[in-house]
Amino acid sequence: MPSHAVLTVDQKRAAEKAAMDGGISEWELMQRAGEGAADWVARMAGGRSVCVLCGPGNNGGDGYVIAESLRKRGLAVSVVAPKEPGSETSRNAREYYEGEVSDGALPEACVYVDCLFGYGLSRKVEGDFACLLAGLRDASGFKIAIDVPSSIVSDTGELLGPEVGYDLTLALGAWKRAHVMMPAIARMGVKRLVDIGIELPDHAPRMSLPPRLMPPAADAHKYRRGLLAIVAGEMLGAPLLSAEAAMRSGAGYVKLLSEHSHPDAPAELVIDGAPLPAALEDTRIGAVLVGPGLGRREESREKLAAALSARKPAVLDADALHLLDPSLLENADRSMIAVTSHEGELAALCETFEVRGADKIARAQELHAATGMTVLAKGPDSVLAGAEGLRFFTRGSSWLSAAGTGDVLAGIAASRLAVHGEPQRALEEAVWLHHEAARLAGPAFTAGQLAHAVKPAMETYL
Ligand SMILES: NC(=O)C1=CN([C@@H]2O[C@H](COP(=O)(O)OP(=O)(O)OC[C@H]3O[C@@H](n4cnc5c(N)ncnc54)[C@H](O)[C@@H]3O)[C@@H](O)[C@H]2O)[C@@H](O)CC1
Ligand SMILES: Nc1ncnc2c1ncn2[C@@H]1O[C@H](COP(=O)(O)OP(=O)(O)O)[C@@H](O)[C@H]1O
Numbered sequence: 001m002p003s004h005a006v007l008t009v010d011q012k013r014a015a016e017k018a019a020m021d022g023g024i025s026e027w028e029l030m031q032r033a034g035e036g037a038a039d040w041v042a043r044m045a046g047g048r049s050v051c052v053l054c055g056p057g058n059n060g061g062d063g064y065v066i067a068e069s070l071r072k073r074g075l076a077v078s079v080v081a082p083k084e085p086g087s088e089t090s091r092n093a094r095e096y097y098e099g100e101v102s103d104g105a106l107p108e109a110c111v112y113v114d115c116l117f118g119y120g121l122s123r124k125v126e127g128d129f130a131c132l133l134a135g136l137r138d139a140s141g142f143k144i145a146i147d148v149p150s151s152i153v154s155d156t157g158e159l160l161g162p163e164v165g166y167d168l169t170l171a172l173g174a175w176k177r178a179h180v181m182m183p184a185i186a187r188m189g190v191k192r193l194v195d196i197g198i199e200l201p202d203h204a205p206r207m208s209l210p211p212r213l214m215p216p217a218a219d220a221h222k223y224r225r226g227l228l229a230i231v232a233g234e235m236l237g238a239p240l241l242s243a244e245a246a247m248r249s250g251a252g253y254v255k256l257l258s259e260h261s262h263p264d265a266p267a268e269l270v271i272d273g274a275p276l277p278a279a280l281e282d283t284r285i286g287a288v289l290v291g292p293g294l295g296r297r298e299e300s301r302e303k304l305a306a307a308l309s310a311r312k313p314a315v316l317d318a319d320a321l322h323l324l325d326p327s328l329l330e331n332a333d334r335s336m337i338a339v340t341s342h343e344g345e346l347a348a349l350c351e352t353f354e355v356r357g358a359d360k361i362a363r364a365q366e367l368h369a370a371t372g373m374t375v376l377a378k379g380p381d382s383v384l385a386g387a388e389g390l391r392f393f394t395r396g397s398s399w400l401s402a403a404g405t406g407d408v409l410a411g412i413a414a415s416r417l418a419v420h421g422e423p424q425r426a427l428e429e430a431v432w433l434h435h436e437a438a439r440l441a442g443p444a445f446t447a448g449q450l451a452h453a454v455k456p457a458m459e460t461y462l
């Protein structure tokens with residue numbers, strides 16, 4: 001089974017070194033990588049001409065192996081290499097390739113294979129390399145990136161050269177962080193992993209796997225299935241959106257704790273107007289959601305304080321993340337708190353808890369370490385940091401970039417938390433259900449339509 005590990009360059013190098021210490025040569029690994037990638041390239045080319053761009057390192061070495069493999073299969077192959085190979089293994093690969101190599105401009109081809117730089121990219125791409133990549137950007141053929149697109153930094157996903165849009169990216173041996181982070185993922189097209197038979201670390205951060213949800217037990221009743229209490233605030237719409245999603249995500253009973261009247265609330269939603277601390281004393285409550293529509297006034301802070309001191313599993317979102325501070329966490333059970341923060345909310349939390357991570361992954365990880373809360377850093381490149389380690393997700397529909405979709409996500413997460421009480425599992429399930437609901441809702445949905453699509457999304461994972 002392929003590994004789902006997502007590695008840093010140091011971790012990947014260590015895994016390759018361990019394989020080499022175990023007796024597999026670097027040349028053997030390169031041949032496995034090149035042949036595995038060539039299978040994909042040949043499939044995509046379907047007999048059409050292929051141009052391979054080869055750089056000076058081992059990514060270029062992979063390119064020569066790919067080119068020779070395609071040549072042997074009878075395809076018309078051209079190779080462009082602005083610089084001679086610099087490493088011993090890539091020189092082997094250059095000798096292994098029996099065709100012509102040019103150091104000039106990009107020739108016409110139907111399929112382009114980019115092997116200029118892989119995870120060894122260490123500085124801005126300039127000169128001949130930048131010209132070739134600019135040519136590739138403007139070319140009309142099918143574009144395949146080998147391991148990592150050549151302008152992309154493997155550990156961060158940041159761009160250090162011309163912005164080429166690829167149709168296919170083939171990760172060699174393991175996923176790298178660039179395969180899950182913005183801005184890289186928006187340029188990679190379809191991503192596939194080529195197995196090269198090396199052992200990867202067991203406990204490395206990894207891709208999240210689709211959840212397997214269970215129907216209610218035969219003897220279930222509404223409380224045992226999970227009672228979710230949603231704390232309402234100043235704005236009435238947001239908690240209702242969360243409730244619409246929560247009622248479709250597994251909880252048997254969803255209550256809105258609110259002193260307001262809600263003429264637009266659905267009939268299934270119970271409105272409880274009791275004073276908040278008393279309402280939260282109900283021992284049947286399995287989880288609390290606080291934040292959507294909460295507001296940021298003193299009363300809002302008091303509501304958050306009451307929700308946290310109830311010491312129940314809780315999802316914190318939106319305004320709650322701006323109000324949260326170390327003193328509010330003093331009375332809380334931090335291990336039971338799940339946080340759903342977008343970029344701005346994550347920045348606010350990092351400031352409050354003096355977390356200074358260099359990038360989104362580090363910020364999520366350090367915030368979890370500093371507070372004990374399970375942190376979902378949302379966005380097209382969602383990152384989940386919790387007691388079970390880091391999890392990454394494939395990108396959801398870009399139509400999710402609409403107001404209110406975060407309230408829907410928070411409602412799903414809180415509902416899942418009410419079902420089983422495990423924050424990391426609840427957030428992981430919520431991201432999958434949110435993405436699947438968005439896929440099923442198609443283009444141009446509203447947050448309300450997204451909340452309704454959570455029901456068919458549940459069916460996908462049951
Ligand atoms: N080490 C191994 O066991 C394997 C490595 N493989 C391949 O090897 C790649 C990594 O190889 P390397 O570590 O040699 O690194 P790369 O081939 O990614 O690039 C490093 C080379 O490019 C130069 N360079 C970096 N940035 C540059 C820039 N902006 N402008 C000009 N030159 C620049 C460096 O000086 C060095 O010569 C992987 O991505 C993968 O494709 C695969 O063959 C599988 C096995
Ligand atoms: N471009 C995008 N691609 C994929 N998912 C996105 C994109 N933009 C936003 N999302 C997702 O949509 C949701 C937006 O949440 P948020 O910003 O809190 O919205 P709101 O506060 O209006 O409800 C998050 O789950 C986020 O991951």
Ligand SMILES: [K+]
Pocket residue numbers: 059114115116117118145146147148149150
């Ligand atoms: K590359």
